[in-house]
Amino acid sequence: MTIQPQEKIRVAVIGTGPGGLAAIIHLLRVPFVELSAFDQATELREVGAGISINQNTWRHLHLLGAANAIEQISARGDGTKVDHEQRNGLTGELIAQSFQKVEINAPPRSRIERYKLQNALLGQVPKGFVQLSKELSKIEESSKGTDLTFEDGTTAGPFDLLIGADGIRSAVRKHAFPDHRLSYTGKVAYRVIIPQSKVAHIKGIPKAATFWHTKDTHVYTDPLDNGLFEIATRASEPEEDIKKVSWGQKVKPEQVQHHYDHYCETIKQVIAAPDEWLEFAMFGGPRLESVISNGHIALLGDASHPLSGAFGSGAAFAFEDAYVLAQALLYTHKNGESVSQAIRLYDEVRSPHYKGLYQILNNFASNAKEIEAISPPLIENDFINERTRRNWNAENKWIYEYDVTKVWKQYIDTIDAGKDLTKLSLQKNKEAETAIVPVIPVSA
Numbered sequence: 495m496t497i498q499p500q501e502k503i504r505v506a507v508i509g510t511g512p513g514g515l516a517a518i519i520h521l522l523r524v525p526f527v528e529l530s531a532f533d534q535a536t537e538l539r540e541v542g543a544g545i546s547i548n549q550n551t552w553r554h555l556h557l558l559g560a561a562n563a564i565e566q567i568s569a570r571g572d573g574t575k576v577d578h579e580q581r582n583g584l585t586g587e588l589i590a591q592s593f594q595k596v597e598i599n600a601p602p603r604s605r606i607e608r609y610k611l612q613n614a615l616l617g618q619v620p621k622g623f624v625q626l627s628k629e630l631s632k633i634e635e636s637s638k639g640t641d642l643t644f645e646d647g648t649t650a651g652p653f654d655l656l657i658g659a660d661g662i663r664s665a666v667r668k669h670a671f672p673d674h675r676l677s678y679t680g681k682v683a684y685r686v687i688i689p690q691s692k693v694a695h696i697k698g699i700p701k702a703a704t705f706w707h708t709k710d711t712h713v714y715t716d717p718l719d720n721g722l723f724e725i726a727t728r729a730s731e732p733e734e735d736i737k738k739v740s741w742g743q744k745v746k747p748e749q750v751q752h753h754y755d756h757y758c759e760t761i762k763q764v765i766a767a768p769d770e771w772l773e774f775a776m777f778g779g780p781r782l783e784s785v786i787s788n789g790h791i792a793l794l795g796d797a798s799h800p801l802s803g804a805f806g807s808g809a810a811f812a813f814e815d816a817y818v819l820a821q822a823l824l825y826t827h828k829n830g831e832s833v834s835q836a837i838r839l840y841d842e843v844r845s846p847h848y849k850g851l852y853q854i855l856n857n858f859a860s861n862a863k864e865i866e867a868i869s870p871p872l873i874e875n876d877f878i879n880e881r882t883r884r885n886w887n888a889e890n891k892w893i894y895e896y897d898v899t900k901v902w903k904q905y906i907d908t909i910d911a912g913k914d915l916t917k918l919s920l921q922k923n924k925e926a927e928t929a930i931v932p933v934i935p936v937s938a
């Protein structure tokens with residue numbers, strides 16, 4: 495369908511986590527979009543513990559007008575402050591360190607409570623705008639658009655564009671890609687934020703965000719700048735031991751502690767400190783070849799890349815998606831092009847990004863295989879150190895520095911160059927089409 499300049503595009507956003515809220519904020523600024531938003535929740539609140547605000551996250555919080563609402567509690571240092579440490583969880587041995595950035599345009603990484611991020615975004619959305627208690631249960635596509643049915647029996651639509659921002663277990667993804675399978679990864683995350691006073695007596699806790707690795711699991715410790723202390727862990731738990739839907743459930747310390755008996759003394763004591771934990775069963779699935787469907791459905795955030803929290807930057811990925819989708823609608827509308835063309839551009843920019851992220855996970859798996867094949871076999875400590883060194887090197891830093899605004903600009907410049915060439919008949923149509931090059935991640 496080609497959109498006439500005077501026509502409004504009817505858009506529905508399903509899900510209002512960080513991704514859905516970012517999409518709403520961007521699209522509310524687009525005059526030709528008639529926006530509706532739905533969430534299954536009865537109230538908009540965030541469960542969980544901390545969330546890292548990396549350089550790419552800050553960039554988008556500024557674009558969303560939500561940065562000022564988040565105190566920037568990590569003061570910029572002179573570059574000598576250790577930002578991250580990678581340690582051997584069995585011995586406590588330091589494997590690698592990285593230092594805080596000092597560049598003026600790169601705010602230091604912060605770790606904040608998740609609800610603060612949610613509140614900062616909600617501050618940019620008119621009260622009552624999101625329709626709550628609307629669990630999407632059915633999607634019907636026709637030539638008139640997409641109609642939605644919710645669990646409470648109500649309906650909405652038709653819409654010209656359906657944005658599935660409904661998280662890792664996305665109902666929109668299930669509809670668009672019925673053969674895609676999500677499964678329990680065999681890993682559970684236990685997370686908590688407690689006062690620093692509860693761990694003040696424990697020796698050997700670094701002042702930096704620290705990953706303590708073992709062969710199968712890790713523990714993350716982070717003394718936050720506001721007197722709180724975050725602990726986030728992974729544990730292996732077979733499916734029969736864990737309720738498959740467990741997400742943000744409170745659990746007792748006994749359920750958590752036994753997983754970390756073999757860790758070094760510092761971590762054993764840290765794990766003993768909380769009176770209660772939150773448990774998250776981790777789900778994941780293969781990469782989708784495309785994050786769009788049928789010319790009028792776009793997946794965004796965790797719905798578009800079921801990576802199971804890998805890289806600790808899912809909110810930033812969702813913000814990047816929302817930015818590109820809004821830009822694509824603006825760009826195609828200006829050119830009198832269709833919604834289906836807009837989401838095709840969105841897909842061309844975002845799918846390669848997710849391909850790159852999945853590739854890193856494949857590299858992790860290859861690293862582990864290569865190290866396992868070393869002869870004579872490495873003892874466990876050496877295995878952990880070698881794998882950590884290989885996985886967490888500077889090569890992956892681009893994820894957190896990635897500037898999708900530059901990538902988008904580069905992309906449309908390439909398209910525009912192709913169009914100009916076509917106009918001037920300097921190239922045959924076919925060649926102009928191929929001028930749409932795949933996007934290579936660029937650093938900020």
Ligand SMILES: Cc1cc2nc3c(=O)[nH]c(=O)nc-3n(C[C@H](O)[C@H](O)[C@H](O)COP(=O)(O)OP(=O)(O)OC[C@H]3O[C@@H](n4cnc5c(N)ncnc54)[C@H](O)[C@@H]3O)c2cc1C
Nearest residue numbers: 509511512513534546630660661795796803806807808809
């Ligand atoms: C253990 C863990 C640690 C993480 N740490 C970090 C971190 O440090 N930094 C970071 O940036 N990211 C982190 N992430 C990832 C981050 O939490 C997610 O990537 C981010 O929340 C994704 O946002 P989203 O909006 O796509 O989905 P979600 O936040 O999952 O939101 C989905 C929304 O959709 C709604 N919904 C779902 N189904 C339906 C339906 N059928 N109908 C209507 N509404 C529906 C839900 O109620 C929810 O509001 C972590 C994730 C995990 C699991």
